[in-house]
Amino acid sequence: MRHWSKGIRLGRTTLAPGPATIPHRYFSATAPQNNLQAPKLDPTMATSTTKTGQPLDRPVLDSMLRRRMFYTPAFEVYGGVSGLYDYGPPGCSLQANIIETWRKHFVLEEDMLEVDCTMLTPHEVLKTSGHVEKFADWMCKDPKTGEIFRADHLVEEVLESRLKGDKEARGQKVEIDEEKEAKRKKKAKDIKALKLDDSVVKEYEEILAKIDNYDGGELGLLITKYNITNPTTGGNLEPPVAFNLMFQTSIGPSSNLAGYLRPETAQGQFLTFQKLLDFNQQSMPFASACIGKSFRNEISPRAGLLRVREFLMAEIEHYVDPEGGKKHPRFDEVADVKLVLLDRKVQLSGSTNTTEMTIGEAVKSGTVDSETLGYFIARIHLFLLRLGTDPKKMRFRQHMANEMAHYAADCWDAELLTSYGWIECVGCADRSAYDLTVHTRKTGAPLFVRETRNEPLKIEEWQVDIDKKKFGPRFKKEGKTVEAAIEALDQEIREKLSLDLEKNGKIELEVPGTETGKVAIDKDLIKIEKRTRTEHTREYTPNVIEPAFGIGRILYSLMEHVYWSREGAEERGVLSFPPPIAPTKVLLVPLSGGHPDLKPLVKRLSQKLRRLGISNRVDDSGASIGKRYSRNDELGTPLGITVDFQSVHDNSYTLRDRDSTKQVRSDEDTICRAIQSLIEGQKTWADVQKELPEFTQQELD
Template sequence: MRILCRFVPASKQTLTPLIGLRSFTTTNRTTSRYRVARSKHVQPGMASATTLKGQPLDRPVLDSLLRRRMFYTPSFDLYGGVAGLYDYGPPGCALLTNMIELWRKHFVLEEDMMELDCTALTPHEVLKTSGHVDKFSDWMCKDPKNGEIIRADHFVEEILNQRLKGNLEARGQQVEEKEVDPAKKKRKVKETKAIKLDDAVVQEYEEILAKIDNYNGEELGELIARYEMKNPNTGVMPEPPVAFNLMFQTSIGPSSNAPGFLRPETAQGQFLNFAKLLEFNQQQMPFASASIGKSFRNEISPRAGLLRVREFLMAEIEHYVDPLGGKKHSRFAEVKDVELVLLNRTTQLSGKTNVETVTIGKAVSDGIVDNETLGYFLARVQLFLKKLGVDQTKIRFRQHMANEMAHYATDCWDAELLTSYGWVECVGCADRSAYDLTVHSKKTGIPLVVRETRAEPLVIEEFAAEVDKKKFGPFFKKDGKAVEAAIAATTQEQRESLAKDLAQNGKIAIEVPGVGNGTVEISKDLLVIEKRTRTEHTREYTPNVIEPSFGIGRILYSLLEHNYWTRATEGNDESRGVLSFPPPIAPTKVLLVPLSGHESFKPIIKHLSHKLRAMGISNRIDDSSASIGRRYSRNDELGTPLGITVDFQSVQDKTLTLRDRDSTKQVRADEATIIKAIQEVVNGEKEWKDIEKELPAFEGQDAEVAIPIR
């Protein structure tokens, strides 16, 4: 069976749901964008996530900080909230803005990409062609008793894992907490029953779990029935799985005959503008378009915080390249020495997760990464994530297995970031071949191709079939067109053989469904088939597309975890959270703190705030009555890298102290020097250690001195 859309079964042996989320990759759904990595992809020790300083990461504590400091907050909280919808508060929003600005500079500006802003509202027909209408769904079951709606694959996984756990308990063995998809972790279910299973059954269960991503709805239904899986919450078996399309449907315009969807990805608008962009680029190849915008997916039961949401920000690039000539990239040399941590296909096939650190130059020349253009973007993604402040020990590029990829895809790698939820797919980089342009062109009849003058005209020798129009039409009458089309559709091989027939027998037989008995005879006075030579001056081709696709919200969440750590304070039992964002990314750059509420400090603080604003440096005044130490630690939680304290000495000699968030060390200098230091740090030109060397240290009012970590 030919697969008509970009989605692909995870295994060619099974009729899989075909629910891949192409925007990140071209894989089936559960191993794609939404996959919070399964245990099989998880490295040993992963379950115990760590902070920036290697401390055990206490997610509930971090989460409480993030909500308290309003990095994010459940949307419509006042009305009880809606699962899978979150608002970003002031620091989260500023972080998002800084991330997007860096993305634009790093990709759009640097590569001279053509950015588009396309609509989220998308008519039915477009997503029908792309395959989303038919295939972009998950299998869900309804519980007949309480009406609960459950994702079928999650349900099977949950029940079997519970039974296996119960078996271990019954055998008196220690139960190891397995890494479970967080989307299933939180469903409230009854306690595990300790029931011993036969060894054969254990093996069956384990085999099913290993293949869980490969079952279609019918198969999941059979598993539920065969193993009598009952919903622990109700004690009854759920109804058979039905497909649930994950797109939000709506109607465009006043009549109901214009169904539409909210886009589940930002790529289609870019593909549809291909011809205009090529024209805009004065017909020059290669080129890339880019788009940043919201996408929408109606998750069945979203959990896992910011990692699995119904409305999310994406940034996608569609880089068009000539499929011939090995997909070289003119700037590959600039990145060839960038080192990446790769988890390749072969390693995964052997059931391992060993990674290797290798330069992208070597990865491409060794054939691990398919081509230079794909390799170039992998390296650029790596450099982008590094600039953002992603922990370099918590990033890997995982290659898709052959059965994860769409049939048309050449190669696909995910940048995965390690978090307390496991390895999270944050950027997908796929070589999607000519698929997308081809389907839209085929559907609309509008060519989406590049035409270029050949340096050397191409001389083609081929079998041509030509009918004698004058005789052909009158002979076949109403069937003429069908017969002619059948002739035109023959391949070169067929024509070669038909030419022989025609020469030997004076006639040929050709299959024309629907005409006569389905086979039509044509004599040589109606048709000539012969080898001819023609010269082609223009080359026409459908470009291939390399698609790096970024889940901005997921990167943002990973960034929060990667930059978080806790600091113990002297004379204080509680440890305090710090978010050590790189200064260029930090939501607020400078905290302005008057020593006290004394009137003489006010004009200085106001002046500094105004001066920094004029330079585009975001700052925040904290003139509350809390202690200096407490005010600083409040802003350490916000990730503010620098702090200025105004004290009585400032009033006298105009000097200021500057404090570093990470070391809590301070320097003291005159205003101009301090402002210059701030600007250099905020622009990423200098680090604190440079400032510390240049300016005199200050030991002062930071009452609660930090205890150095380890």
């Protein structure tokens, strides 16, 4: 049995530069998709549903999304490249609207400092951050065929397949995930109905529950122990080796400067810290933000838009003083926001039962580590709602201790429920002072805050004075080395040495780098005294709270959340995006295709809406009104205007609501004003329906 279910992680949060800190997780830069099983654990979620509660038929939705060009496999005419997708016009516009909403919700609302950092990143930077060494997955090669398998995925697939064979042999019902099944059929033998020992079933289930936690060596042992081979040929595999997930290239003509495509925008942001602090007139706290593509060379991408090799991220690095409990000045504004939480303790107890509580309670009870972290969790929740995600399919899951990097103080993922299970769409981590510290240590750049203390700080400490006049002649060319060694002594040793000096009239020190490795210093050369020092400035490395958004995952999950199908003569898909998010706001439909009497009206309306900043498209094809509207429901356009022959006489138009298919009728100006207030979110369709006369003519099929 699994202890907890996980979404597809964005991955970086599992990066653990310190060895031995997170057993089994060093190289699991991306998590396996055990979320595919997640719904099984939670019977209420056993089947994913549409917006209206119908069972969600993913192949039907997917074919609609491709037909309407929300997205399309990239380079398809060249056979395609797995993990690379293009967005077509509606997908592109949806993405732009999500980004615009993000900018308003975060950057503008919180006066963040947006930066645009390069994707090309030199080796040295990602070496320091730990990515060169640790950002990898385990892969196995079949030496005969040259095929490559992601080790954890392979073990998972084979054991699952055997468990299914066992169920079949026992005459139990087997649930089939169609996409997975299709892939299996392509590359593996059919599932054999073969009964396993009860004890073996138990072993397999335990391994699957922990599949995230094995390192390469352990995966290798499992492969040997359970005789896991190339599923197609039965050939033996080489032991797992680490495969770094960054795309490598070289910058400049001499091939000397190795570089990578960034796996996250964060490192670029950290390196601008000092300049941004200056830009912000040394005022803390502040946040930087960056929107841009990042890249991961997945071993075998799957799950459509959810695991891709090139993806749009929006990341915030909020810098906060680690002293004073990481309070947030605007926490009050969100304290009452109610969230669905799945905390660490509950997961450890083997349950996925979520708790609903306000973020105020969560911070007060210590469930969430700090006000600042809590503030952003609540703001993420509000952002996702603003996009139109279903609150019943949203939860915040806390990372287990062994999921987080060793330096992280706390980490919560916003997960959205889809037909692939719970998907991590936003990570919100407290990265402590780790990143700024390692870059400072490597480069010497002052990536910290220096501020004047309100009250000078008095520090009692052991200070060392050296008589430089005598010191030079005594130690000659070793003088500097000895001096540096003395400078580096800590308080405890200084205290002990002051006693030696008093007692013996000299001190003895081990100083590597000198001829004998040891020196003795007489008391006429050195003085060690306890004194009081007054510090007027304070230096500290800020901690970083990092909300990181996978825009493509949010976009896909949102499409599942707003999708439903309208019943009628034939079922028709609808995407009920909220008007501000919808790719196009208004469809203009001349009743009779390209009739010359209607054309000028359509053109004028279109221009007028455009001037109001309202995107619209004209469908003057020969299809019936009903067909044209239904095509448009699939595109998620919230409003439609019908231009008919009555319009020519009295300049009145019909306005149609996508979700209810209800229509109202009024004059041009009134209709345009109604549209504007709907798009800007000031009014709902119910308001408009109350104000304007209904139009009841049936849609023509």
